[in-house]
Amino acid sequence: MDSLSALLDGFGHVLTPMNLLIALLGVTIGTAVGVLPGIGPAMTVALLLPVTHGMEPAQALILFAGIFYGGMYGGSTTSILLNTPGESSSVVTAIEGNKMAKAGRAAQALATAAIGSFVAGTIATLLLVLVAPPVVSFAVSLGAPDYFAVMLLAFVAVTAVLGASRIRGFASLLLGLVIGVIGIDQTGQQRLTLGLPQLADGIDVVVVAVGIFAVGEALWIAARLRRRAGEVIPVGQPWMGRQDWRRSWKPWLRGTALGFPFGAVPAGGAEIPTFLSYVTEKKLSRHPEEFGRGAIEGVAGPEAANNASAAGTLVPMLALGLPTNATAAVMLAGFQQYGIQPGPLLFTRESALVWTLIASLFVGNLMLLVLNLPLAPAWARLLRIPRPYLYAGIVFFASMGAYAVNAQPFDLFLLLTLGLLGFGMRRFGLPILPLVVGVILGPRAELQGRRALQLSGGELHGLVGGWVSWLVYAVIVVVLAWPLLARFVVRPLRERSVTA
Amino acid sequence: MTGASTRPDRDGDPPSRPPGVPEIPAQPGPTPAGEPLDAVPPGAGPSAGEARPDRAQYAVCVFLAVLGALVLVDAGRIGQALNAADPIGPKPVPMLLGALLLVVAAVYAVDVYRGGAGEPEGGEDVDLSSPIDWRTVLLLIAAFVVNAVLIEPLGWVISGALLFWGSAFALGNRHHVRNLVIAVALSLITFYAFAIGLGVNLPAGVLQGIL
Amino acid sequence: MTILVGYVPSPLGEAALRAAIEQARLRGEEVLVLNTSRGDAYVDPRLAGEPDLDRVVRELVAAGVPHEIRQLVRGRDAAEEIVELATTTDVSLVVIGVRHRTPVGKLIMGSTAQEILLRAPCPVLAVKAD
Numbered sequence: 019m020d021s022l023s024a025l026l027d028g029f030g031h032v033l034t035p036m037n038l039l040i041a042l043l044g045v046t047i048g049t050a051v052g053v054l055p056g057i058g059p060a061m062t063v064a065l066l067l068p069v070t071h072g073m074e075p076a077q078a079l080i081l082f083a084g085i086f087y088g089g090m091y092g093g094s095t096t097s098i099l100l101n102t103p104g105e106s107s108s109v110v111t112a113i114e115g116n117k118m119a120k121a122g123r124a125a126q127a128l129a130t131a132a133i134g135s136f137v138a139g140t141i142a143t144l145l146l147v148l149v150a151p152p153v154v155s156f157a158v159s160l161g162a163p164d165y166f167a168v169m170l171l172a173f174v175a176v177t178a179v180l181g182a183s184r185i186r187g188f189a190s191l192l193l194g195l196v197i198g199v200i201g202i203d204q205t206g207q208q209r210l211t212l213g214l215p216q217l218a219d220g221i222d223v224v225v226v227a228v229g230i231f232a233v234g235e236a237l238w239i240a241a242r243l244r245r246r247a248g249e250v251i252p253v254g255q256p257w258m259g260r261q262d263w264r265r266s267w268k269p270w271l272r273g274t275a276l277g278f279p280f281g282a283v284p285a286g287g288a289e290i291p292t293f294l295s296y297v298t299e300k301k302l303s304r305h306p307e308e309f310g311r312g313a314i315e316g317v318a319g320p321e322a323a324n325n326a327s328a329a330g331t332l333v334p335m336l337a338l339g340l341p342t343n344a345t346a347a348v349m350l351a352g353f354q355q356y357g358i359q360p361g362p363l364l365f366t367r368e369s370a371l372v373w374t375l376i377a378s379l380f381v382g383n384l385m386l387l388v389l390n391l392p393l394a395p396a397w398a399r400l401l402r403i404p405r406p407y408l409y410a411g412i413v414f415f416a417s418m419g420a421y422a423v424n425a426q427p428f429d430l431f432l433l434l435t436l437g438l439l440g441f442g443m444r445r446f447g448l449p450i451l452p453l454v455v456g457v458i459l460g461p462r463a464e465l466q467g468r469r470a471l472q473l474s475g476g477e478l479h480g481l482v483g484g485w486v487s488w489l490v491y492a493v494i495v496v497v498l499a500w501p502l503l504a505r506f507v508v509r510p511l512r513e514r515s516v517t518a
Numbered sequence: 519m520t521g522a523s524t525r526p527d528r529d530g531d532p533p534s535r536p537p538g539v540p541e542i543p544a545q546p547g548p549t550p551a552g553e554p555l556d557a558v559p560p561g562a563g564p565s566a567g568e569a570r571p572d573r574a575q576y577a578v579c580v581f582l583a584v585l586g587a588l589v590l591v592d593a594g595r596i597g598q599a600l601n602a603a604d605p606i607g608p609k610p611v612p613m614l615l616g617a618l619l620l621v622v623a624a625v626y627a628v629d630v631y632r633g634g635a636g637e638p639e640g641g642e643d644v645d646l647s648s649p650i651d652w653r654t655v656l657l658l659i660a661a662f663v664v665n666a667v668l669i670e671p672l673g674w675v676i677s678g679a680l681l682f683w684g685s686a687f688a689l690g691n692r693h694h695v696r697n698l699v700i701a702v703a704l705s706l707i708t709f710y711a712f713a714i715g716l717g718v719n720l721p722a723g724v725l726q727g728i729l
Numbered sequence: 730m731t732i733l734v735g736y737v738p739s740p741l742g743e744a745a746l747r748a749a750i751e752q753a754r755l756r757g758e759e760v761l762v763l764n765t766s767r768g769d770a771y772v773d774p775r776l777a778g779e780p781d782l783d784r785v786v787r788e789l790v791a792a793g794v795p796h797e798i799r800q801l802v803r804g805r806d807a808a809e810e811i812v813e814l815a816t817t818t819d820v821s822l823v824v825i826g827v828r829h830r831t832p833v834g835k836l837i838m839g840s841t842a843q844e845i846l847l848r849a850p851c852p853v854l855a856v857k858a859d
Contacts, residue, residue: 055642055771072717102642102771186630186636189582189622195615196589203608207596210589210612233662240654240689244645245768245804247776404769405643407700410685413658417665417681418674418708418720425719429664434659444577445650448634464611476605642771690804691769 021151021373030375032381037080041378044081045385048088053096053397055103056239056408059089060344064227065412067352067372068419075356077373081380082349087139087379089345090325091386092397094131098124098317099398106325107288110296114309114316121312123155129256129312130266131321132390137267138274138322139383142329142458145278146336147376153490158361162469165484169463172340172466174494175284177452181248189446194319194456197221199464221436223351226457227421229433230450231348232416234440236409243405243443256391266318273322281330284342288327295319329379336372338362343347347454354458361462445461574633579627586619658686673723674713678705731797732756735845736764736809738774738781741826746785748789748856749824750792755825758821759795765810768802783810808844815849827855 031037051062063082070078093108098115108516111131118127160168177187200210201220211217258266273295280291300306311314334340339360341347353360358368363370390397420433443450467481474480482488548676593612638646669678682701683694692695709729714722722729734741734749753760759803762785764801766776777785782798789796801810814825835843846853 069712069716069718096771100771120684182637183629183634185622188618189578189626192582192615192619192622193585196585196612197613199589199612205608207608209596209608210592237655237658238639239641239643240658241650241652242645242648242652243654243689244643245802246523247766247768247770247773247802292565324639344543345532398524398772399599401771402773403771404691404767405771406686406691406769409689410682411693411704413662413685414678414682414704415708417669418660418712418718421674422712422718422720425721427669430662430669434666438659439654442578444639446580447638448576452641467611468606471606514557692806 020068020200021147022373025147025370027370028375028377029380031370031374032080032377034325037077037374037378038381040080041084041382042385044084045088045091045382045389046084047081048085049092049095049386049389049397050088050400051085051437052089052092052094053400054092054301054403054404054408056235057412058344059085060227060348061412062089063345063352064224064231065415065419067224067227067348067355068400068422070352071355071422075353075358076374078352078356079349079371079375080382082352083375083378084382086345086349087325087328087382088386090139090328091132091135091390094317094321094324095128095390095394095397096401098127098131098273099394100401107292107327108236108321108485109289110292110320111317111324113296114313116308117312118314118317119312123312123314125256126258126262126314127312128394129391130318132256132260132394133258134156134266134273134318134322135325135390136383137270138277138325138381139329140325141271141274141384142278142378143379144282144382146329146332146379149282150333150337153333154362154365157338158366160362160486161483162466162473163487164483164490165184165468166463166466166481167487167494168338168340168481169282169466171490171497172284172342172455172459172492173452173463175495176342176455178497178500181193183447186446186448187452190443190450191452191456193443194220194453195450196200196458197226197453198457204465216424216426216432220461221355221432222423222429222456223457224423225429226434226436227348227351227454228416228420229436230440230443230453230471231344232412233433233437234444234450236412236416237437237441238444241410241445243409254396262314265314268294268302269315269319270322272298272302272322273319274326277323277328278330281327281342282333283330284334284340287343288324291323292320295323322493332376332379333353336375337365338457339364339462344451344454347451350458363374367432546700572630575630575636576627578628579623582619582623582626586623588616589614589619650668654688654690659687660683661688669723670721671723673725674720675705675709675725675729676723678708730756730758730762732822733761733763733811733815733818733820733824734824735807736762736777736785737826738764738777739826741828741856743828744858745824745856746788748791748854750794752822752824752854753794754792756821759797760789761785761814761818761820762789762796762798763801764799765801765805765807767804767806769804775807776800793801795857806841806844808841808848811845812848812850813853818835820851822852822854823849824854824856827857853855 032041039172047058047062051057051059063087065086066081070081088106088276093103094115097103097108097112098119103109103112103115115131116234118124126502171192177191178184185382196210200209200217203209206216260475276295276298277288277291281288296316299319300309303309303313303315305313331342334342335346335350339350341350350360358364358371416433417430421427421428423429440450443453469482471477471480522537526560589612593609594615596609596612640646661681664684665677665681668680679701680697683697686697686701712718732749734745736746749760766775768775768800777800785840811823811825814820825845826840829841844854846855856858
């Protein structure tokens with residue numbers, strides 16, 4: 019077992035006092051932003067990219083991984099206690115979780131969410147250890163045309179599968195690709211720099227991520243700030259009785275089985291598996307009458323699915339360099355910041371880094387269990403922060419980070435421009451993820467495409483390589499036809515079970 | 519910015535009242551200076567928004583088309599630097615993107631004409647039933663620009679504090695003294711932690727030598 | 730004429746409510762209970778929940794005082810809301826709870842009680858928690 023010894027080495031790197039401290043910091047920040055509805059892990063990692071510039075790459079990644087996993091935990095706390103999902107992936111948790119809390123079973127709901135997240139996170143991270151190396155060894159054998167096809171698939175997947183409107187998704191993707199083109203090309207030609215010397219190196223991915231996620235979001239929320247206060251349901255120490263354990267462990271495992279593969283598929287995300295898990299548990303439950311009135315299975319399953327899909331997301335991210343959700347996209351931007359090329363060669367070139375990151379996931383998961391079981395009521399107090407401070411803080415950190423990238427005020431104006439773009443996209447319902455994926459993958463796709471055409475002397479048939487590219491192109495066709503299937507199969511199903 | 523209500527709307531359930539309490543009408547009340555109160559009665563927002571088609575969407579099509587044209591013009595300017603190692607060069611990709619932008623702009627316009635509407639992004643803190651509060655947005659942008667202009671002459675500690683204070687003001691917080699204390703504390707902490715601790719590039723400005 | 734009481738679900742608020750009920754019985758007036766929050770934060774401990782309001786109603790009914798309860802969440806400070814209500818309606822007395830604040834605390838946090846004391850158009854009764 020080659021990967022096992024590499025993993026043990028990774029644990030060796032993580033278990034230093036400094037790295038443990040960073041992991042703790044990461045999961046703490048992650049839980050906090052998960053709890054706060056206005057700010058998510060993608061935005062947080064984006065805000066932290068510039069200030070971690072001076073850190074060791076491994077430490078920064080440990081921090082980001084902690085935030086990623088922590089955000090999943092924190093979101094469930096708010097769902098259960100406030101009926102306010104902190105993240106879109108914990109929407110389903112709120113259905114039963116808040117009902118349980120209102121019935122005086124908040125402690126059990128929090129406990130099954132936290133323990134279920136831990137179980138699912140640990141199993142799914144183990145699956146990551148098992149699945150990633152074979153994927154890598156397969157991916158290494160691929161040529162430029164295959165890569166180009168895989169990246170096209172990623173574009174099509176995030177654009178066509180997610181979101182309500184495909185045309186708006188493609189508009190967003192094209193905006194991202196155009197931003198990615200800006201700068202001096204490998205041949206020395208200036209492209210879209212408008213004669214500005216500051217644009218010669220292109221727009222820093224960090225500035226794009228911060229502008230679109232943080233500034234755009236803050237402006238959009240400021241425009242329509244809600245004024246409403248809720249009440250937190252008081253809760254003691256989370257705990258579970260024997261009966262709760264008996265009813266929780268199967269949903270945890272089933273949720274994990276659903277969540278991991280969906281996370282690993284481009285554009286799978288966490289929303290679909292959490293929803294599927296909810297429906298499954300409802301169908302299999304011996305107490306179907308409790309669903310809608312606070313069934314513990316309806317919290318245990320979706321929470322496990324949610325965390326397992328987070329781990330699943332890391333498979334394409336680490337093995338292929340493909341981001342399948344916003345947080346993974348921003349973390350890839352973090353790799354690029356350190357000059358690390360994501361892709362299949364990551365596991366061989368940066369072996370120590372990757373395994374340290376994976377080991378830190380196990381450690382962070384354990385820390386999260388310890389942080390969240392006894393401290394859930396304390397986390398809920400975070401919700402007393404007035405919204406103006408929250409969003410003023412986001413604008414503050416965004417400006418600081420964007421300036422710090424190149425130490426030039428020009429970047430602040432660029433940040434504002436991108437923030438206004440993000441604002442406009444939110445106003446007109448253009449999804450954000452395709453743009454970010456376009457910015458990150460665009461230049462790499464162009465490189466692979468040009469490499470592929472170089473072999474064929476510029477003839478288009480160069481874009482079709484081995485059977486893999488054929489297969490991927492076929493999948494792209496299916497993905498493009500998917501909305502039709504969704505309209506006639508998935509959506510009626512979903513509506514039926516939501517209203518039921 | 520706000521709608522008046524006698525009871526906060528919790529969980530989206532219709533507000534229930536304790537027994538024995540008569541129904542009290544909403545209190546519109548005069549608006550204090552500097553605190554705009556949009557004249558949207560609770561519940562009246564969404565239907566008013568859906569009634570008329572969202573014509574502003576055509577601006578998005580125009581934006582995409584103009585961007586596409588710009589990309590094409592810029593790509594046309596690129597000289598074709600062909601060599602054996604790179605047979606396609608830097609030109610085709612922007613050409614393709616520019617053309618696709620024009621196509622997407624056209625399809626988008628057709629979609630809008632047929633009544634297609636993008637769903638504005640929701641969120642826990644986003645009240646889609648209220649109209650866009652441009653005053654808050656412009657104040658926030660102003661605070662942002664002030665920071666961008668002042669960051670090098672005055673330094674991060676001063677410009678950052680102004681940014682936080684201005685943003686909190688823009689977002690409707692009126693505890694001026696408290697906000698200033700928080701703003702100064704935040705910018706000092708970030709300066710010491712990041713600029714001096716982690717070596718992040720933040721200018722000291724006029725406070726050079728004092729900090 | 731009405732007695733306006735600024736209510737928060739805490740010992741301070743309960744003390745203010747009791748004082749308001751006492752005054753209402755002495756004067757033969759009705760009580761207007763106001764609970765308000767800026768609605769700035771996701772959660773505001775000063776916003777009374779359903780059980781709190783039920784308790785308030787029970788107390789008022791037990792005392793046999795005519796009453797009215799209002800809860801306002803519209804982005805304005807408690808002092809603003811109370812002063813405005815006292816000005817626009819027929820209020821004879823405002824009852825509020827007060828607690829100690831250090832000078833620095835007052836500078837940073839501001840003082841709702843001081844605002845009301847200085848700006849209310851009618852007498853103000855300031856009550857401490859027991």
